[in-house]
Amino acid sequence: MSTGQARFPGAGGLRETGRLFALGLDIVRAFPSRPFQIREFIQQCWFIASVTILPTALVSIPFGAVIALQLGSLTRQIGAQSFTGAASVLAIIQQASPIVTALLIAGAGGSAICADLGSRKIRDEIDAMEVLGVSPIQRLVVPRVLAAMLVSVLLNGMVSVVGVVGGYTFNVIMQGGTPGAYMASFNALAQLPDLWISELKALIFGFLAGVVAAYRGLNPPPGPKGVGDAVNQSVVITFLLLFAVNFILTTLYLQLVPPKGM
Numbered sequence: 001m002s003t004g005q006a007r008f009p010g011a012g013g014l015r016e017t018g019r020l021f022a023l024g025l026d027i028v029r030a031f032p033s034r035p036f037q038i039r040e041f042i043q044q045c046w047f048i049a050s051v052t053i054l055p056t057a058l059v060s061i062p063f064g065a066v067i068a069l070q071l072g073s074l075t076r077q078i079g080a081q082s083f084t085g086a087a088s089v090l091a092i093i094q095q096a097s098p099i100v101t102a103l104l105i106a107g108a109g110g111s112a113i114c115a116d117l118g119s120r121k122i123r124d125e126i127d128a129m130e131v132l133g134v135s136p137i138q139r140l141v142v143p144r145v146l147a148a149m150l151v152s153v154l155l156n157g158m159v160s161v162v163g164v165v166g167g168y169t170f171n172v173i174m175q176g177g178t179p180g181a182y183m184a185s186f187n188a189l190a191q192l193p194d195l196w197i198s199e200l201k202a203l204i205f206g207f208l209a210g211v212v213a214a215y216r217g218l219n220p221p222p223g224p225k226g227v228g229d230a231v232n233q234s235v236v237i238t239f240l241l242l243f244a245v246n247f248i249l250t251t252l253y254l255q256l257v258p259p260k261g262m
Contacts, residue, residue, distance in 0.1 A: 031142060041146055057158065094197060110238055113213040118227035
């Protein structure tokens with residue numbers, strides 16, 4: 001162990017964070033570069049969507065139901081049952097929907113991206129591309145990151161719809177709520193920026209999932225076992241980043257956008 005590592009045990013983590021941030025900047029700079037790999041982008045969009053649509057839909061139904069049931073019970077206890085619809089829908093759209101989307105994108109799509117790039121790395125395909133003057137960032141990483149971002153935004157809309165419908169159904173059927181009151185409270189308190197912040201979160205979460213997966217895939221530990229370790233690390237790191245970024249975005253939104261009616 002070197003003297004610098006002995007004095008600063010967290011230097012390795014800071015170095016990895018800096019490299020991850022640098023890769024993110026390189027990817028952003030490569031977005032407008034030509035030629036754009038449209039075929040690779042379409043293939044990655046189809047692949048990520050195919051492995052995430054069904055699990056996301058199945059997860060969003062119980063998410064919306066649990067939120068509706070819990071909030072319905074709480075509002076009934078405090079005598080504010082007429083606001084169950086607004087509370088449930090806002091919780092689903094602002095928080096649950098982008099979080100569910102991000103977790104599925106990171107767990108299914110991100111792990112596949114990391115495994116693909118990691119296997120290419122240990123087979124020296126990435127080094128061969130660099131020797132030939134082909135940028136692996138532009139050729140491989142950018143289409144995958146853009147695909148993760150696009151699919152995240154689309155899946156977020158699907159999760160919002162499925163979650164709201166599931167919450168409405170469970171509140172009306174299982175808790176005896178009134179359909180008119182549910183929709184009226186939603187219309188009274190919800191506003192269009194609630195949907196915009198949800199889509200913005202999904203877009204940023206998709207970018208983070210793609211960047212982390214690409215970074216771990218391009219820098220795996222040696223050997224075939226290293227690819228599996230890199231996949232596990234990418235999923236865990238992405239989950240931690242998602243919750244931290246979600247807290248920051250939610251705080252900024254609540255501070256900058258006034259609630260409806262104020």
